[in-house]
Amino acid sequence: MNLEVALQTFLEEARELLAEMERILLDVESSEMSHEQINALFRAMHTIKGSAGLFGLDGIVSFSHEAENVLDRVRDGEIRLDAQLCALLLRCHDHVKDMLGHVDDPPHLLAMANPPIAAELRNYLPLADSPALLLTDSEPADIEPPPSSRKWVLSLRFGEDVLRNGMDPSSFIRYLAMQGEIMQIVPVLSRLPLGTQFDPESNYLRFEILFAYDGSEQNLKEVFEFVLDDSRIHIFAAEDFSECFSQLLADIDEAEQLAVRQAWLQIGLLHETVGALDSDSCPPAILATEPTVTSAVVAEALPEGKAAKAVESRFIKVEAGKLDNLINLIGELVIAGAAANLMAKKSGQASLVESTVAIASLIEQIRAGTLSMRMVQIGEIFGRFPRVVRDVSKELGKAVTLSVSGSDTELDKSMVDKLADPLMHIVRNAIDHGIEAEAQRLAAGKTAGGHVWLNAFHESGSVVIEVADDGRGLDRERILAKAIDKGLVSAEQTLSDSEIYQLIFAPGFSTAEQVTNLSGRGVGMDVVQKAIDQLRGTIHIDSMAGEGTTFRIHLPLTLAIIDGFQVGIGQATFVLPLEAVIECMELTQALHHEGVHHCLNLRGEVLPMLDLNAFLELGYPKGKRQNVVVVRYGDSKAGLIVDELLGEFQTVIKPMGALFRNLRAISGSTILGSGEVALILDVAALIRYAMASEARRHQLPLGVSGNVS
Amino acid sequence: MYHVVLEEELTIYQAAQLHARCRDALKEHNELLLDFSRVQEVDCSIVQVVLWLQAEARLQHKHLLLSHYSAALIEFLQLTGFVDLLKAEVAPQEGS
8 A cells, every 4th residue: 555545544534533532522511421432532542643653743643642641541530521621622633633634744733733732631631641751752751760860949839720720739749759759848838818718729739849850950840831821830959049049939928938938947958047148149040931842753652553553444445436336337237137137028938037037136236235335324414513503502602402313314425425514504504593592582481592403314215304493483574575675576476484484595585684694604595405406305494483493305315226116108118216106006987087186085185196198298198097106205295197007127317418407307317128218207396296286276266266175 | 526528539629519518517516527538539629628627627726637548648648748737636547
């Protein structure tokens, strides 16, 4: 494998791991985390670190190492994964993702290795893992300082907020103890208030330490890098004590001065006479100030990386183009198989027919298997939404809960990719405009927090995706007024609610003061409509004023091969998607009678009927026997009148030429075994037509429609 | 003597609660015993609370007993140099 390909594999893998990490973290924000989930989080960072090491991406190695260390502690139960840590890890996730975008720019990557969040991460570590240790080869951590170690004077004046910021002074001391030897330590308590002034979450503790350490001043300074903002840390060599002691007394009140003096008396470095000397001659102590950013390689990552690689992968990545080729070939195979079957039948040889039937059944399995390779769970895009909802609701200051169901619903990969943006748009829209502000919600007798539902399921040959909210609902009158204003409809037109809601998708229904538009983004809902159209899908809106809005997107299941149902009308053969077919029945004379009104009474349910011969203007004489195929799309059903029922048939969808692209009732064509071309009927369009023409008849003057019943 | 048995985990997350608990206990009782036998995790914020309580008790002439230090607590006090300031008056119990 060449390096470039390997790198791409790494990037792909890393992105998947990050997506998994994000999913778990968002999950956990609302519930308790299981051990497996924590392990998965750890593994994600560990694997990314290891693999990045193999490619020499040192920036990623060093940053992910920090996150891994924290997760390691979580895994060992040493720290709890609370909401705050979750949020921090999410930001780490973002940062690693950012870094992955810069793998071809090593200097940039290295510059990103130590962002401010790395410091926050280190707050969760016992200091043994802090970068001072990690990034310095010269100082093995766990070797006791040799007796010749230099002695250092440390005065740690931790600020009041260190505890609140999640840092415990004792963890610094613990780290020091691992780096060298704490020869003496004296706490200074002079700041500890009494009575009600005591705040248990403020830090009042300070420490004076005599420390034996053979590292450099710089390294010692780095230990306290993260508390420098609000703490004063004095570090100097013990041999300079007499010159520098007075520095320890600067900036502190008398009580503390006294306590510090006593501390150093106790430690034995201070003799009664020294403290009072003035300090002008003193060389400046290392008053640690600027954090120094060190970026270096973590060499140990390499062997770990190899170990991570050894974890067996359950997935094989295949180039999408190869799969497309395979699907095309299978399409041809289906057609060729049908032709062979036809020939065998004509030849009248039973054994030949038998073997072609066996082949046909195998072809079908291969077809199903290959198509399923292209299918991915819609969870892949649903998974992004908890984050989106979280971010958008925070941004807008609304509390919004998201419920996701049906993430395991499968959809063609190419559709999933194209669906992400329109869905995102609808969800953001729902939060922005659907969900009311908290006060309004409470006034309306709702819960303070809003709710958004994402749902996906299969329904008669299509995939349905719903985005629902429990917000204020669409404002019918406002939309209508706006549409009339924009000249999209005339004031005289009578429109149903759903037709009015549909107006928000009109391209002219744009921008300013719009009821359902994302403020400031200037993108209208027509973009959503366009994207769904491209996928041969439809979108509908249900809305109840004050109760919420549901966007329902219907999408075809797949784009290449479908199970078809063949019907014959005169000499012509047509194909209906089998999933849309509910049942077939003979159009008896009795039924036909009722058919005067183009309606079918199906066990008490009245369905509009469409005579395809007439509708498609085929002009064939009426067949001896006629049948009705009851088809369904979404909630609507209709009966289609055909002559012959020819049965199931695997249908390879061939796109229509550009000339026919605007035909509404035909969605594609296919080649039959005999080599003839059959047209695939667009059930959704047929049903819409049948229902619309039914509705038109009911709009006739009352006197006429009165006859119908 | 009123007994306050401290929890296993005593960190900044418990500091405010512990402070309130000790303050109330000190208000109502003249003799207070803090039992540290279960303490497994401790940080500076807790030490502060105990130091505060000690000072408050002295001020109000009440009696405070620190008792049954766990191994984890002793280790912590040694590390941070508090061992002389917070002396246990009842020896740690074996195995508790």
